Amino acid sequence: MVRVSIQSSFKTADHPRRVTLIGSTGSIGTQGLDVIKNAPEQFSVAALSGGYNLNLLAEQAVAFRPDMVGAAVESKDELATAIAQAAQDKGVSGYSPELLVGSQAATKIAGYAESDVVLNGITGAIGLEPTIAALKAGHLLALANKESLIIGGQVVKQIAAPGQISPVDSEHSALAQALRSGTPEEVSKLIVTASGGPFFGYSYEQLREVTPAQALAHPTWDMGRMVTTNSATMVNKALEVIEAHLLFDVPLERIEPLVHRQSVVHSMVEFIDGSVIAQASPPDMRLAIALGINWPHRVAGAASPCDFSTASSWTFEPLDESVFTAVKLAKQAAAASGTHMTVYNAVNEIAVDAFHEGKIRFTDIVETIEQVLEDYTPVNAELSVELVLETDRWARAYAISLLKEKA
Structure with missing residues (x-):
């Protein structure tokens, strides 16, 4: 059974979807707020949870006026002062949200009852508890934090209702869209595309000399340190293969990585009759975020489409698993x-x-x-x-x- 359902019981028809953002000051969170700002008739912000960048978090809070704001810092006064200063700078008065701080702030905010959708944009295993809190609260979970599903595995899947998780990673958003073209029984293979990172074509000996600065020079995407490095090692693609297996209930042996340097085709589904359905768009995470928080409905103008009025070429090449062993290692681990x-x-x-x-x-x-x-x-x-x-x-x-x- 495909867990990401085309139909969703989490639609709210009588008011804009109230979105809680976990990791609001990160790459996914800031782009998520951009989507919300550009579609005020469809979305509003219920709550925000950030890390240690209190100035940015405070600016976001004053701009979107959520009911609740949380941060990883231990001092509530520090957060309150930052919000008061941001409000003063913007000439805003009377805004006083509920504040939560500390290591459990994100988890508590993810379970906020007044939310319709939780966008989990945290990077790493620390996203597991917010993921579980959002699912237990009955919210639609727009999941960018792949690690929580990967490490939680069957525990997370048992908590989630059918259709309760909508994928935000561009690859899994693409797969979810392409899967609408057939039934689960008609799916032959999932093809997860990869940019190849900055070291495509390197030998293993060349990889040994790579520097941190080189690892952060991704050719396509602007991401945080962890995800960018994971893309360079192909660990990110390994995690995405496992995530696809868990989201869509397709066996690991029928999920393949494929290098696509242009990052325009975000993934493909091969069906039993030989048809291959691909989702293509210029590399812009706002499309996947918008679809994730509004699943299963699209958001007009979320991102720009491909321009087919000019000539372009798309290439596809196999991943050299003798050099980049992360995917094979992850498949073995998931099966163990x-x-x-x-x-x-x-x-x-x-x-x-x-x-x-x-x-x-x-x-x-x-x-x-x-x-x-x-x-x-x-x-x-x-x-x-x-x-x-x-x-x-x-x-x-x-x-x-x-x-x-x-x-």
């Missing part, structure tokens, strides 16, 4: 147990930070993931959120100990 991908993701997050701190080589990132997976023995216990979080903590601690030796 319900918590192997928790380990995979946790180690990657630790290793990426170590790489940017100059402690390890670029190739050590995936090599460390592989080593920890080899040393991991899953606990013989029922899969639960607590087990996932415990596994995540173990993997991070073990990875840190291994990386000290590599450093």
Whole structure:
């Protein structure tokens, strides 16, 4: 059964959809607010949750007037002061939202009862608890935080109602759109496209000498440090393959990565009769975000379409899995147990930070993931959120100990 349903029971017809943004100061969050600003008749902001960029968060709060604002900082006074200053700068008076701070602020805000849709744009495993809170509250979850689905796996899927998760990653949004062309039984293969990152065509020896600055020079997308680095190692594509498997219930052996340097075709679905349906648009995350928060309906003018009045070429090439081993490793991990991908993701997050701190080589990132997976023995216990979080903590601690030796 395809979990991303074409029909949705989460439509609100009597008022604009009230959207809560988790990670509002990040790349997805800021673009999400841009979508909302340009379609005020369709959306309003119910709540915002940001990290440590209080000035930007305060500016967003004053601009959109949500009922609730949260931040990862520990001081509520610090957040209140930032909002008061932003309000004064804009000549706004009388705005006083409910404030939440600390490590659980995002989770509490994700469960805010007055929301219709939660856009989870956090990067990393810290997005798991907000994802679960949004699902338990009955909200439509527009999911950009792929890690929460990947590490939560069947736990998240058991909580989610059919059609409750709408994908925001451009690849999965493309797949969801293309899947409308047939029934689940007619799907032959999912083809997940990849830009190839900045190191397409490199040998493994060349990858060993890559610097952090080079890893952040993505040819197409403007993303944060973690996602951009993951795109360079192909870990991001590995995570997307697993996410596609979990979202659409298609076996891993029928999901393939394909390098498409132009990043215009965002993914494709092959059907049993030989038809291949592709979704194409210039690289702009606002299209996927708009569709995600308004699923299953489109938002007029969300992004610009392809210009077919000028000549252009699209190329497709296989991923060299002898050099970029992340996808193959992820498929093996996902097939091994319900918590192997928790380990995979946790180690990657630790290793990426170590790489940017100059402690390890670029190739050590995936090599460390592989080593920890080899040393991991899953606990013989029922899969639960607590087990996932415990596994995540173990993997991070073990990875840190291994990386000290590599450093």
